[in-house]
Amino acid sequence: MSNPLKLGFPVKVLGNPALKSNDARRSQSNPHLRVSLGYLSDIFDYLVKHQISMYRMSSDLAPYATHPDMPQFHSMVQDCAGDLATIGNRARELGLRLSFHPSQFIVLNSPDPELVRKSIWDLTSQAEMLDLMELGPEAVMVVHVGGVYDDKIAARQRWVETWPTLPEPVRRRLVLENDDLRFSCADTLYVHEHTGVRLIFDHQHFWCLNPEGLDLRDALSSMLATWPSDVRPKIHFSSPRTELRQLARKNRKTxxxxxxxxxxxWTGHADFVQPFEFISFMRIADGLEFDVMLEAKSKDLALIKLRPDLLRYAPDVAARFGLYPAQQKALEGEQESLMESESA
Incomplete structure (x- = not known):
């Protein structure tokens, strides 16, 4: 393997709560992408310090940039072209793999053409940011198929029919993920066959929704094969939350x-990654290359916890991520230090 596989986490940094992922001020305060990029640069410093080479940026990086009633924000991305080029160059120099995962309100298979139009506008804005950052084809935007709308086959077909209407930058950056309730790996493979869109394999979603009974390695291999040979695919991994939940409810009688x-x-995500589950998956996937976005609720803390766990329990898997026994003590100390600062 030429380069170690990457581990990444999404958006919020829990190891340093002072770090902000985007300018979250309300519109009255004139939030701006330029402020968000300053925050992102600080997050890059954190990633470098903790040797993390993959990160999902906030989908709200450019606040209100596509809000239909706030045209004063619509030129924000172009206004920051130079800033985006600068931070993109830094990301490339640091070897960081970046991505977006637009919100659940981005729906390309809706029967409502206005919702589809708005979704395409949002995707176009995010693709423009990635292009202005001059990032390679590994920098993608991850979406789901969308809603079922009482007819799953028709809903899936609408996604296929929407694909050729997307602007070229969106088609070039867009990737499609299997989900846990509506559209399985088999469904996304169908969409790929009719569009060519690259696919993201989500491990937890696979176990929650696989009515076709696909074999795990076969499904994974098929979805990885949708990527060009010169672009490393990525997947999503999370462990299901197993704890008893306590909910406040109204007693129907009283x-x-x-x-x-x-x-x-079982669709809920755990705070951390269950290491034995991850190790078992990586051994099933032996010989396949892909980067891993961890979607645990503890974000970077889960990643920093997983690395010494891999070294302790599965040095063979750890080596695939560029981790070796000589790092064990330092990685354990890093994890303990961050957990102590988080609980302080």
Whole structure:
């Protein structure tokens, strides 16, 4: 393997709560992409310090840039062309793999053409940012197929029919992920066959939704094969939350609020990555190359916890990520230090 596989995390940095992922001020305060890029630069410093080479940027990096009622923000991305080029150059120099995962409100298969139009506008803005950063084809925007709308086959077909209407920068950056409730790996493979869109394999979603009974390695291999041979694919990995949940509900008989115990929902993400589950998956995937975006709720802390776990329990898997026994003590110390600062 020419280069170690990368581990990444999304958006929020928990190891240093002072770091902001985007300018979240309300419109009255005139938030700006330029402010967000300053925050992003600080996050880059954090990534370098902790030797993390993959990061998902906030989908709100350019605040209100596509808000239909706020035209004063619409030129924001172009106004920051120079700033985007500068930070993109820094990302390339640092070897950082960056991406976006637009919000759940981005729906390309809706029967409502206005919602589709707005979704395409948002995607166009994010693709423009990636292009102005001059990032390679590995810098993608991840979306889901969307809603079922009472007819899954028709809904899937609408996504296929929307594809050729997308601007070229969007088609070039867009990738499609299997989800946990509506559209399986088989569904996304169907969409790929009819569009050529690259696919993201999500491990937890695969186990939550696989009515076709696909074999894990076969599904993974098929989805990785949708990427060009010169671009390393990436996948998503998370462990299901297993803890008992406590919910506040109204008692139907008394009408009073009460706390009830509820079993876990397997679509929920755990705070950390269960190392033995991850190790087992990576051994099933032996010989396949892909970077891994960890979608644990503890974000960077989960990544920093997983690395010494891999060295302790599976040095063979750790080596695929460029981790070796000589690093064990330092990585354990880093994890303990961050956890102590987070709980302080």
């Amino acid at each position: 009408g009073k609020a009460e706390t009830v115990n509820v079993a876990p929902v």
